[in-house]
Amino acid sequence: MDTASAVAAVTARVQQDRTFPIELTQELMRIPTVNPKFESAEGINREADAQRLVAAHLAEAGLTTEQHEAFPARPSVRAFRDGSAERSLILNGHIDVVPVGDRSAWSFDPFGGEIRDGRLYGRGGYDMKAGIAAAIAAAKAIHDCGIELDGRFEVHSAVDEEAGGFGTKDLVARGCTASAVIVGEPTEEQVMLCQGGLEWVRVTLRGRNAHTGWRYNDLYPQRDAPDRTRPGVNAAELAARLILAVGQLERDWACRKPAHPLLPPGVNAIHR
Structure with missing residues (x-):
């Protein structure tokens, strides 16, 4: 299958199964993953639980999955299909979210993942569990279409992005790199070729x-x-x-x- 045909097939598959990333985003939002560096409390720091769900879906999409702890009990997920390094690609995202603040100020349950009037409400939907779900949906569509890729294809779901990106730094230190990376952060439908960094x-x-x-x-x-x-x-x-x-x-x-x-x-x- 040539590149154009492969892209068309994967795009059609994503559109056909478009409820999948929406429902997966909701499911991920209902697992609170507040970064414990900001707030630590019973039931809200469940990054490991969310990562198990991410890894399970990526395994179903035909990828080999690994989990690496950047910090104790805070694993990042790496899922991959082997291929050449020269044409390798990583889809990167993070599973941690910032605290919800004053819950009484919320009109919706911050961890409810509720959809109303075509909008999804809750902590982490925008930044960036929808991005993680989109990456998984892409991996699933490639797998479902039976497309063989020349380059190594990876999906990373990292912890600790909100506090400095140490989950991704840990994966890079382990040699989990590629010739190109797409980060699924929300950018108002604009493709950002670079970003400002953080110090x-x-x-x-x-x-x-x-x-x-x-x-x-x-x-x-x-x-x-x-x-x-x-x-x-x-x-x-x-x-x-x-x-x-x-x-x-x-x-x-x-x-x-x-x-x-x-x-x-x-x-x-x-x-x-």
């Missing part, structure tokens, strides 16, 4: 203890002498000035310093 930075501001009466002691009331008591340093005030300065830097970068010629203006964000 975590910790800033420590140090103050100096002093009595409040010496706040303006460099001006008043003591005479200027070598042993003059020096005023304190308020670290909270320094932090406020830093936050304002970083905010201005963020706006400046967003408007006047493109991160990359393939990225749109405004992609540079500094969260603080």
Whole structure:
């Protein structure tokens, strides 16, 4: 089968079975997978349970599956079909989600996966259990159509993306790489050829203890002498000035310093 025919066959199969990724997304959403680095509580950190479901579907799609723990009891799934490295492809996504926050502010059960008026509601549907389900649907369609690929084909469902991407980093460190990768993150139906990356930075501001009466002691009331008591340093005030300065830097970068010629203006964000 030539490439055009294969693409047409797989596309038709996906359309024919279009309820599959929707229902799988709902099923995955109903397994809470809050990243425990953000919030740890009974019943909400079930990444391993969700990954078992992911692995089972990928095995049914004819892929060999492995699970690798990036952190204890937090496995990432790697599923693959052998082929050449030169034409290899990975479909990558993450299974962890951020906390739901104040549950009383939700109109729907955040882990209910409810569909209403053609929209799917709940934590993790958009980012990015729908992307994981779409990757599985693609693997399933290729398998159902009996298409043999020249290159190695892999699907990765990683943990810990929300806290820095350490699940994918762990897979890369294990040698799970390819000549091309498609990440199923939501991009409003726009193909993004690159992304801005992520760096975590910790800033420590140090103050100096002093009595409040010496706040303006460099001006008043003591005479200027070598042993003059020096005023304190308020670290909270320094932090406020830093936050304002970083905010201005963020706006400046967003408007006047493109991160990359393939990225749109405004992609540079500094969260603080």
